[in-house]
Amino acid sequence: MNQNSRMKSIHKYWDVFSTIIKNNFVKEFIYRSNTFAMTFADIIWVLVEYAFFDVIYSNINSINGWTRPQTFFFLGVFISSDSLFTVFFQRAFWNFPYMINQGELDVLLTKPINPVFLASFKDINFTQIVNLFLGCWIIHYYGPEAGFNGGIAWLGVLFWIVIGLITQFMLRFCFVIWSFWLERGLTVSHLYYQFYALANKPEGLYPLAIRYIIKTALPFAFLGSIPALALTGRAHLSDYFLVLGVLIAYGFLCVFLWKKGLRRYQSASS
Amino acid sequence: MISSLNLFWHLEWRIAAIRNGVRDALAYRGDFLLDFFGQAIVPVGIQLILWNSIFKSSGMSTFAGMTYAQLLAYTWTSVLFSQVRGGNYDFNLIELIRTGGLSVYMLRPVGVIEFTFFRGFGEKLFTATLCFALGAIATCFTSMTITNLIMGMMLAILGNLIHYLFGSALASIAFYWENAFAVLMVKNMAVSLLSGELIPLSIVPEKYAWVWQNTPFYLFVYGPTQVALGKWDHHLWFHHMGIGFLWLFAFWGMIKISWGISMKHYQGMGG
Numbered sequence: 079m080n081q082n083s084r085m086k087s088i089h090k091y092w093d094v095f096s097t098i099i100k101n102n103f104v105k106e107f108i109y110r111s112n113t114f115a116m117t118f119a120d121i122i123w124v125l126v127e128y129a130f131f132d133v134i135y136s137n138i139n140s141i142n143g144w145t146r147p148q149t150f151f152f153l154g155v156f157i158s159s160d161s162l163f164t165v166f167f168q169r170a171f172w173n174f175p176y177m178i179n180q181g182e183l184d185v186l187l188t189k190p191i192n193p194v195f196l197a198s199f200k201d202i203n204f205t206q207i208v209n210l211f212l213g214c215w216i217i218h219y220y221g222p223e224a225g226f227n228g229g230i231a232w233l234g235v236l237f238w239i240v241i242g243l244i245t246q247f248m249l250r251f252c253f254v255i256w257s258f259w260l261e262r263g264l265t266v267s268h269l270y271y272q273f274y275a276l277a278n279k280p281e282g283l284y285p286l287a288i289r290y291i292i293k294t295a296l297p298f299a300f301l302g303s304i305p306a307l308a309l310t311g312r313a314h315l316s317d318y319f320l321v322l323g324v325l326i327a328y329g330f331l332c333v334f335l336w337k338k339g340l341r342r343y344q345s346a347s348s
Numbered sequence: 349m350i351s352s353l354n355l356f357w358h359l360e361w362r363i364a365a366i367r368n369g370v371r372d373a374l375a376y377r378g379d380f381l382l383d384f385f386g387q388a389i390v391p392v393g394i395q396l397i398l399w400n401s402i403f404k405s406s407g408m409s410t411f412a413g414m415t416y417a418q419l420l421a422y423t424w425t426s427v428l429f430s431q432v433r434g435g436n437y438d439f440n441l442i443e444l445i446r447t448g449g450l451s452v453y454m455l456r457p458v459g460v461i462e463f464t465f466f467r468g469f470g471e472k473l474f475t476a477t478l479c480f481a482l483g484a485i486a487t488c489f490t491s492m493t494i495t496n497l498i499m500g501m502m503l504a505i506l507g508n509l510i511h512y513l514f515g516s517a518l519a520s521i522a523f524y525w526e527n528a529f530a531v532l533m534v535k536n537m538a539v540s541l542l543s544g545e546l547i548p549l550s551i552v553p554e555k556y557a558w559v560w561q562n563t564p565f566y567l568f569v570y571g572p573t574q575v576a577l578g579k580w581d582h583h584l585w586f587h588h589m590g591i592g593f594l595w596l597f598a599f600w601g602m603i604k605i606s607w608g609i610s611m612k613h614y615q616g617m618g619g
Binding site for chain 2: 113116117118122129134138139205227269276279282283284
């Protein structure tokens with residue numbers, strides 16, 4: 079592909095993306111009250127997470143080396159990363175099993191654009207954007223006590239939020255892709271969110287075996303724990319290599335499963 | 349004769365709705381079991397790990413007045429009731445209002461709120477039976493008695509009903525907002541924290557305790573668990589059942605008022 083056609087392709091994807099954003103924005107404001115209430119619901123979710131750790135740390139000073147400020151700093155990073163995923167991909171992934179089982183994927187497969195791109199950005203949820211700011215506020219508030227320097231280090235926050243977003247996208251994709259083989263893929267989505275509970279607690283809380291799992295097979299630690307350790311100067315060089323290696327492996331796995339799934343796809347009641 | 353036929357009809361459609369709900373839940377048996385055990389085992393596993401880490405790292409013998417053994421017992425027992433408390437069938441009501449599907453029910457000689465409850469309750473009844481069976485097995489190996497388990501399960505089922513009535517009252521907002529999904533999401537989040545399924549409510553600091561003490565949500569998981577573990581005696585059980593019935597009547601009245609007023613806004617074309 080030469081430079082010119084690559085630029086054309088980027089331009090085409092940008093056009094599609096901006097149209098999707100525009101359409102979803104209009105859709106959100108058809109049900110304005112619900113959109114505002116959904117924003118409120120998202121804030122409540124942060125409060126529930128916050129209250130959980132507040133109750134735990136009102137009875138103890140440190141758990142396996144994670145002090146109160148460090149844990150809340152972790153929570154801030156996790157909430158920020160999760161909010162971006164929720165904004166762009168969460169709803170689309172919930173609808174993915176229906177698209178496969180009801181044959182709606184056909185429409186996307188016939189379009190002259192990557193079907194995964196279209197399916198992933200199909201349904202954007204703007205309400206969660208507020209959690210990105212809440213998460214950043216928690217990082218800012220607990221950062222100094224947790225060992226986060228602020229200033230230029232905020233670029234590091236941005237980097238790790240993007241790493242968390244990529245990780246969650248690939249993890250969720252690997253769960254939802256089983257809809258090609260299952261009658262009702264929704265159960266696997268539910269199962270994903272059960273395992274997701276591993277992400278919203280610092281990795282130090284878990285025994286070694288689970289710590290190993292959430293850094294490799296189910297890399298939920300990349301959403302909050304590893305970023306929090308890296309941003310407070312507690313991560314090792316091996317952690318960076320691990321993140322890189324696992325994400326590359328997951329990338330290959332996603333492509334492999336998608337191709338296998340498409341071969342299995344039969345349009346209706348796949 | 350006519351009144352007995354009438355009674356039979358009232359009973360018949362409710363049983364049919366429950367049976368329909370059970371069948372629907374079991375249509376995909378593999379999915380049902382995966383969902384049931386996934387929802388039960390994974391959160392419990394994570395909680396057990398959390399308690400283990402707290403006690404191991406701190407070397408404390410008690411955490412907020414509870415020993416490690418007590419926390420484990422609470423976590424294992426609460427899972428029996430957290431599966432029963434569920435009930436997301438109030439979401440069906442907002443969908444009916446939003447899509448205009450409610451019109452069909454207006455032509456039928458059954459109430460939509462009751463019908464939706466019995467249909468959803470069919471699935472929960474099956475889950476409750478499964479949880480009860482697991483609990484009954486546990487009585488052979490633990491200090492939990494079958495009487496306490498039955499009493500706890502009764503409180504959990506009452507909690508399920510309260511949860512649904514509260515959700516249904518909130519669902520009437522959909523008549524004005526077209527979509528009240530977010531309102532029910534807020535309710536579910538509040539319930540997850542204040543019902544005691546995440547943490548035992550007894551460890552909540554005194555300054556925040558009034559929050560859960562003044563809502564009915566503790567009757568969904570925390571209350572039944574306390575009864576099953578023998579922490580609440582028969583008197584306390586009666587006391588909290590009484591409180592539960594008061595909440596039940598309050599929400600029933602709320603539904604009568606909110607749906608009575610809101611139905612006037614319904615246009616049959618999506619709220």
